[in-house]
Amino acid sequence: MRYTTSVTKGLTSSKAEEVLERDGPNELLPPKGTPEYVKFARQLAGGLQCLMWVAAVICFIAFGIEFSRGTLGCFDDLYLAITLITVVVVTGCFGYYQEFKSTNIIASFKNLVPQQALVIRDGQKNQINAMDLVVGDLVEIKGGDRVPADIRIIFAQGCKVDNSSLTGESEPQSKTPECTHENPLETKNIAFFSTTCLEGVATGTVINTGDRTIIGRIASLASGVGNEKTPIAIEIEHFVDIIAGLAIFFGFTFFVVAMFIGYAFLEAMIFFMAIVVAYVPEGLLATVTVCLSLTAKRLARKNCVVKNLEAVETLGSTSVICSDKTGTLTQNRMTVAHLWFDNVIHAADTTEDQSGQSFDQSSETWRSLARVAGLCNRAIFKPNQESLIVVGDASETALLKFTELAIGNMMEYRERFKKVVEVPFNSTNKFQLSVHELEDPMDLRYLLVMKGAPERILERCSTILIKGQEMPLDEQWRESFQTAYMDLGSLGERVLGFCHIYLNENEFPRGYKFDSDEMNFTTSGLCFAGLISMIDPPRATVPDAVMKCRTAGIRVVMVTGDHPITARAIAANVGIITEGSETVEDIATRKRIPVEQVNRRDARACVISGGQLKDMSSEELDEALRSHPEMVFARTSPQQKLIIVESCQRLGSIVAVTGDGVNDSPALKKADIGIAMGIAGSDAAKNAADMILLDDNFASIVTGVEQGRLIFDNLKKSIAYTLTKNIPELTPYLIYITVSVPLPLGCITILMIELATDIFPSVSLAYEKAESDIMHLKPRNPRKDRLVNESLAAYSYFQIGAIQSFAGFTDYFTAMAQEGWYPLLCVGLRSHWEDVHLQDLQDSYGQEWWVSVIEICQIADVLIRKTRRLSIFQQGFFRSVDVDSMEQMSLTPYIQSYTPCYVSFMKGWGQWWFVPIPYGILIFVYDEIRKLGVRRHPGSWWDQELYY
CATH class of the missing domain: 3.40.50.1000 (HAD superfamily/HAD-like)
Structure with missing residues (x-):
């Protein structure tokens, strides 16, 4: 591609405006997000909410028809419809608020964009907004600058760029005008948008801007990746499908039976709606959201911020x-890992605080090696800072920090060895050297220090320093060097060689004019001091x-x-x-x-x-x-x-x-x-x-894994607790429609149970600690280990739920019998009981009898749900959250039985709520026996069928 760019004058201003008009500004466009109204609509119309909307519509229709007929009690349908809509809207708003609060953390890519760029246009250098750069612009960068676009290097002097955020390489990459590789990510003549120039200067031509840069392509690649459903979303969807299917199946069955035995269409539809209300756990939506939010907050206290609640x-x-x-x-910082001197490999301290070194620092060879590493080094500590901030490339930064800890104040040390001349590292020579005056003013010699690629350094040496003495660099020492070099290289460490020489004072007297370009001084016959290897440590x-x-x-x-x-x-x-x-x-x-x-x-x-x-x-x-x-x-x-x-x-x-x-x-x-x-x-x-x-910290992930596993266990317990009462809520309608007994439990009462007494215990289970060391268990298999499985449904519905239903029948028929309505007399009584023209029957349903059963039995249920495997005596009976939720549950029957507004609204009277206590004890004992069998016989039929 031809850019029509002058290598000295750059583009003309008119050409730049033309290209800017064509390509647009040099910025990364943020990925499109989901509109807020769509997020809110999802909260109001997903899964179980749809069933509740349908039930509310049926209630409104029933109210309209019954009101037009002047039917007594028609306002019950209106109350129920309003309550259902309120539940959906409130839980939807809560879920949306949690999602909005959790996801409003990160803006986009804009912080990656440098604000200003030094550009040459019309032969003039100008600072312009980086957004105004165009393809073909001539740009200058220097140490400390962020690269403002993808640029092709045409001139460079000691330029090194940090590509770690783009390629993952810790080591800075040298930039030169020569093309060294056909892969753009590996060639040395291209610098990439948003990377940082660490040192040196370079001039380049802009070849890509904005979304067409390498980083722009990566960003678009990320935004083009579709969002997959999370495992918990799949599990909740699976659970919703089961509940919705069962609710519709039983509702339709009751509808058909009601029509068959002679009920009017409207009454049969009300039965259908009542079954749906009884079967759908209205409080579950809020419970799941609260559980995820609680865990997200818990993780935030441990330095894990969750943007997506389901990610927990x-x-x-x-x-x-x-x-x-x-x-x-x-x-993400190069650190000295090993040293080779005196023919021994020494391990350095690579801990994050580098509190100590494990090798002998009294050796004269070590002192010489440290001196070369400290002096032949362009990195410096940034002045006037509270903490020691290093300016320089990764390798020299590592050496400076290392020598600072080993020798002391390196800035003062360097002042004692005044630098006379320096030759920076380049890819041709593969070494860096500097010449210094000695700290002793009486010693007029110059000290030349050099570091670089070990093989290049060794070939310039004729002697080697061993225990402070210069020894001839014979074949034996060369083999020792090669062995050490290979050993360090096999560790994946970057190895540098170090050497020095005292220049002859007769040949190089004080005041000698050293020339770094001509290198008019000795660079051979040096004394090899040792090797230092560096690595980005764990x-x-x-x-x-x-x-x-x-x-x-x-x-x-x-x-x-x-x-x-x-x-x-x-x-x-x-x-x-x-x-x-x-x-x-x-x-x-x-x-x-x-x-x-x-x-x-x-x-x-x-x-x-x-x-x-x-x-x-x-x-x-x-x-x-x-x-x-x-x-x-x-x-x-x-x-x-x-x-x-x-x-x-x-x-x-x-x-x-x-x-x-x-x-x-x-x-x-x-x-x-x-x-x-x-x-x-x-x-x-x-x-x-x-x-x-x-x-x-990678280690924080382990905490996240543990919390994630715990929340799955606790959600499983919460759902099991919530599902159990569906059976005692459903069976009253079963006997009401099949044997025509007076209705023991109304729709509004069911909603009160769901909302007033069930949410707090459900949420309290989210606070449960792990039963055992869950970090010794294998990850769950999403295809097999479902949130709601057959064992959970069978245990909740047909075991604990059946006990609660039996308790309800016992309480209900015993209370009716005390008033003279023995069980056989109740059969077929429904039509007379509800007949507004008959005055010899007291028009009260006594629904508190059944409510008290559910409340008392659910206290036992929330206790047994604290564990799935361990005995409750091992886990501990109470915590403050459990106590609060059970106190609230135990007070509910009193409130519903004795508060006048509840009595008139729910048609209840306060008595017979002690009868279910023995059944609560039975539930507790039964579950302890189940857990004992699961622990004693792992893998057995008992374990497979009763461990949910």
Whole structure:
């Protein structure tokens, strides 16, 4: 493409305006979001809400017809319709508010865009808004600047750019005008939009702006990834389908039976509506939202911010974590890891506080090595700062911090060794050197110090420093050097060599004019001081977190843009590749056979580079993930990260992806749950993620997994508790319509039970602690371990629900018998009982008899739901939330029985509410026996049928 750009004068202003008009501003357009009104509508019209809307419409129709006929009690239908609509609207508003509050955290990509750019137009340098840059503009960047667009380098001097947020590489990348690779991400003559220039200067031509830049393509790739349903959303949808199906089935059955035995169409429809109201757990919608919100707040206190409430449980279901390396598993800072001097490899302190060193610092060789590392170094501490902030590239920053801890104040130390001349590192020489005056004013010699690629440094040396003495660099010492170099390189560390020489004072007297371009001084015959290797070390808490994940049955896969050797070394350090695990290459080396002859299934670990992944089919990638429990992917592109996530999902895994860079955003979006880093994370990553770790600590994920598993257990308990009372609410209508007894329980009373007495106990179960060490259990299988399964339904409906129904019949018929209405007399009494023309029957339904049964039995029910496996005596009986909810439940029968407004509204009288207490005790004892059998006989028929 021709840009018609002058390499000295840049574009003309008129040409720039023309291109700006054509391409638009240099900015990233934020992804389109779901309109707020659509979010609100979803809260009002999803799943169970639709059934409640239908029931409300039926109630309005019934009220209209009965009111026109002058039917007594027609206002009951109006009250019920208004109550149902109120329930739907209130729970919908609550759910929308929680979603709005949780998702209104991240704006978009705008913080990534530099505000100003230095551009050359019409031969003049001007600072302009970066949004006004166009393709063809001539731009200058310097150390500390963010690159304002994708630019093709045409001039560079010591320019290094930090690509870590884009490619995942910790090491700064040198930029030169030469094209070094056909892959744009790896060539040295392109600098990318939003990356940071660490040092040096460069001039380049803009080749892409806005959404057409590499970061723009990644952003559009992320926004183009569809949102999959979360596991908890699938579970709730599954539960809603079951409840809706049962409600419609039983409602329609009662409707047909009512029509068959002679009821009018309107009365039969009211029966249908009553069954729906009895069967739909109206308080469940609020309960699920509250449970998720409570857990999200709990995680927020532990530095995990949840943007999507449903992501809370998804994390608990996670079976695979695809983790970025740089900044997530590691500290995102190069640190000195090992030193080789005096023919010994010494380990340095790589902890985050670097509190101490484990090697002997009294050696003269060490002092010389430290002096070279400190002086041949362009990094500096930023002045006038409360904390020590280093300005410089990653390697020199690591060396400066290391020597500061080892020697002391490096800024003062450097002042004692005044720098005379410096030759910066370049890709041709592969070394950096500087010449210094000595601190002793009487010693007029100059000290030349040099560092660089070890093999380049060694070839310039003739001696080696051993225990403070210069020894000839013979073949034996060269072999020792080569062995140490290979050992350090195999650890995935970046190795630098260091040497020095005292320049002859006769040849280079004080005042000598050193020329860095001509290098009119000695650069050979130097004395080799040693090797220093650096690595971006793991976070201190990561190995333990990875071990906990493995114990919990969660597979951790590293996906990084870094070099395969480095990636493998870090994976081994943090436990992703365990001790003793071999790759195909390791087996081939051990057996001394070609790699092709190794059975790949014998290798437990596998490291796959981006180049290898590019040549693999989907089936081959799936097979690799199946065959190798320990996986590392290195040198991957954003698209390849996406492919890896999709492969894991094809294998049936619930995938969590962690990351902090722009390159992670497509995979974060595609994953079942995306987890971004809050401190080092780019806005693109945060925008694509479902959860943000405020402390950037991989270990926080373990806390999230535990909380996610706990919320699934607690939701299961809450749903089991809520479903149980459906049977004692349904059976009154069963006997009412089949044997024509007076109705023991009205629709409005059912709603009062659902809303006034059930929500608090349901929510209280969200506060339950884990029954056992849930982090030693395998992740649940979404296809088998459903939120609502056959065992839960059978236990809630046909065991505990049946006991409550039997208690209700006992209380109801006993109370009726006391007034002279023995059970056989009640059969067929309904038509006389409701006949407004008969005055010899007292027109009261006495519904408090049945209400008191449900309330008392549900107190026992909420107690037994505290655990599914452990005895309640092991878990503990009460906590404040449980006590409050049970006090509220126990007071409800009193209020409903003795408050005048309740008596007239619900047609109740206060008596016979002590009868269900023995049944509550029976429920408690029965469940303790069930739990005992489950614990004593795991895997047995008892366990399979009665453990829900």
